[in-house]
Amino acid sequence: xxxxxxxxxxxxxxxETLALRGGDLGSLTSLAEEKTRLVAQLxxxxxxxxLLRLKEAAQRSHRQLxxxxxxxxxxxxxxxxxxxxxxxxxxxxxxGRRTAVYRGPDSLEHHA
Numbered sequence: 001x002x003x004x005x006x007x008x009x010x011x012x013x014x015x016e017t018l019a020l021r022g023g024d025l026g027s028l029t030s031l032a033e034e035k036t037r038l039v040a041q042l043x044x045x046x047x048x049x050x051l052l053r054l055k056e057a058a059q060r061s062h063r064q065l066x067x068x069x070x071x072x073x074x075x076x077x078x079x080x081x082x083x084x085x086x087x088x089x090x091x092x093x094x095x096g097r098r099t100a101v102y103r104g105p106d107s108l109e110h111h112a
Contacts, residue, residue: 005042006050012038013061020068028065 012035019027042054089101 003050005038005045006054009035009038009042009054010057013057016061017064020064025068025072 012031016028016031016035019025019031039054042050087102091099091101093099
C-alpha cells in the first residue's frame with residue numbers, strides 16, 4: 001500500500017516540476033492539496049525507507065519551488081524598475097554630474 005502512495009506522490013512531484021518549468025503557477029494550488037493528502041496517507045502506511053525517499057523528493061521539490069519564487073520576484077522587481085524609469089532619463093551635464101531629465105505627462109513618446 002505504501003508503494004502505491006509513494007509512486008503516486010513521485011508522479012505528483014513530477015507534475016509539479018513540469019508545472020513550474022512551464023510557468024503554470026495556477027495549478028500549484030491543486031497539486032499542493034493533493035500532495036498534502038498523499039503525504040498523510042503515506043505517513044500512516046509507509047516505512048522508514050519510503051519516508052526517507054519522500055524526504056529527498058520533498059527537498060528537491062522545495063528547491064524547485066524556491067527557485068521559481070525567486071524568478072517571479074526578480075521579474076516583479078524588474079517590472080517595478082521599468083515602471084519607475086518610465087518618463088525619466090539619466091544623463092550627464094557638461095561638468096560630469098549625473099542629472100535626471102523627466103518628461104511631462106503631456107509629452108510625446110517617439111519610437112524608432
